[in-house]
Amino acid sequence: MRTSSIKGAAVIGSLLLAAVPASAQFLSNLERERPVAVEDATPVPYRGLSAALDWTYNVRRGGLNDEGPGWTLVYGAVRNLELGASQRYVTSPGRNALRGISSGDLELHALYGIVTEGANRPALGARIAVAFPTGLDSRGTDLQLAGLATRSFDALRVHFNARWTRLGDTVPTERANRLEGGLAVDFLAGPRGRTDTLLLVSVTVRSSPILEGPAVVDAEIGARHRVGVQTILFGGLGSELSDKPDRPRLRARVGLSHVF
Amino acid sequence: MRRFDGAARVAVLCAVVVAVAPASTKGQEPLPPRGRHKHAVHRFFPDLDSRLNAVRYGRWRAVEIAWTGGINPALDRAFSSYLLSLLAEPPRFPPEAELVSPRFAREATPVFRALRWGQVLEQQVGDVLASADATPETTAARLARALGVYRGERWALSEPETPAAPAEALALAPQSARILLSGTRLFVLAAEAVAASDFGQQRWKVRDTIADFDSSLARDKALEEATYRVAAPTVAERHPEVAAHLDRLARFRAEVYGALVPGGATLEARRDRDARLRAVARRYGLPVEGIGAD
Helix, strand or coil, X not given: CHHHHHHHHHHHHHHHHCCCCCCCCCCCCCECCECCCCCCCCCCCCCCEEEEEEEEEEEEHHHCCEEEEEEEEEEEEECCEEEEEEEECCCCHHHHHHCCCCECCEEXXXXXXXXXXXXXXXXXXXXXXXXXXXCECCCCCEEEEEEEEXXXXXXXXXXXXXXXXXXXXXXXXXXXXXXXXXXXXXXXCCHHHCCCEEEEEEEEEXXXXXXXXXXXXXXXXXXXXXXXXXXXXXXXXXXXXXXXXCCEEEEEEEXXXXXX | CCCCCHHHHHHHHHHHXXXXXXXXXXCCCCCCCCCCXXXXXXXXXXXXXXXXHHHHHHHHHHHHHHHHHCCCHHHHHHHHHHHHHHHHCCCCCCCCHHHHCHHHHHHEHHHHHHHHHHHHXXXXXXXXXXXXXXXXXXXXXXXXXXXXXXXXXCCCCCCCCCCCCCCHHHHHCHHHHHHHHHHHHHHHHHXXXXXXXXXXXXXXXXXXXXXXXXXXXXXXCCHXXXXXXXXXHHHHHHCHHHHHHHHHHHHHHHHHHHHCCCCCCCHHHHHHHHHHHHHHHHHCCCCCCCECCC
């Protein structure tokens, strides 16, 4: 675990050292969980470094609430390719580990923009992520592959994500191969078409972490609001639509994203 | 830590190959060079910056509306009203062009990129000239670097071999044209104000520039009044290449508006519009693939 942490720190350090300040704002550049689970198909621009920090609170039945911070660093390493690292912590890591939610796992990802949006085609992207078991009560290295698509319809943009996750280590009742599909819509909310506030609505369907379990549906709404030339305040509310007794009845997330 | 099985290894290999494949030249333009001049206009002259932002919004909105509706007197009234309402409460931050002009961005990509890349250069020049630590040497070096980065992209404009015909759009939408021309002139005069003086004097000159812009929005102006060559002699003398590039950008923008006159209401109009826009793109050395929906 110590080796993984050192490797993670080295990657993050190299990203920071390589950063070049940007002079643009990325209200429209959706990252995963900033604030909804669905992201857009466009990598951050070449030389852009985006850092985000949030706090997430899950309200569950029976006083089993949990909360914790999450951070993300994303860097436009070359044209059309972003590299990123992220980590999320939650309270009650032991109990959450049984739900498939790890606390402190380091995820590294690469997102490649295959094509940009054209007159008759959406923007397409491919994302690969590896989650290392650096967190508490974590097991196995997980692999994630995803296909991303974004299509704009005048003032509206639609995003579709399809994701396959392979867990490196599972218990006999746990599903090792998990599928996830997400659909999101975003649109500007500012007066006179100002690009300062973006509203988002998303629905995600994913395999149950338990074998033979029913699929899990997540519904989320969120907003991204520009508070500085290079700073975005984001927040979202979500709920898991399932019959599990300890499902998150309400998930609230608020955070800041800054482009250096 | 358990190792991946065979299928997962193949998937990882495929993903890595995709990820490290040579980046397509169709990719995004890079972010501009860093430096202490970053956002200097926004930080030191917020009133000026908000008006420049309003002009930027207006330009993107204009191409988006004209792309589908064409340029005509009806559009002129609606668009000039939008611009005036925007200027009444100017925005603090620059627009995200792809959100203001989504259809133009995906159906006329090379021209959209050239306009956006030009906007980046224009913004860089303003910031460099307005920088608090500006000296003749640092300004020249920063502008040379910004220009070098600009030229390095395929969306940089080349000088056309022949001069353009007078822009038809100016006559068809006179109110909007006057306001947009005032906006271009604001960029030029602002650059001259911050280039010609030290920081103490800059504040007064910028204030006068803003007052002049606010009071003369609808006044008739000659096209030459909105060029660096005529209205910003200090910039043109000290940094002739930069001035030439920015004047070229203004001419290109005017020609783009001219090409959008037919609009996209009918198939015939779309063909005419696309052909005109391709001709403009060719004149300025831009690729024409990706212009039009066919």
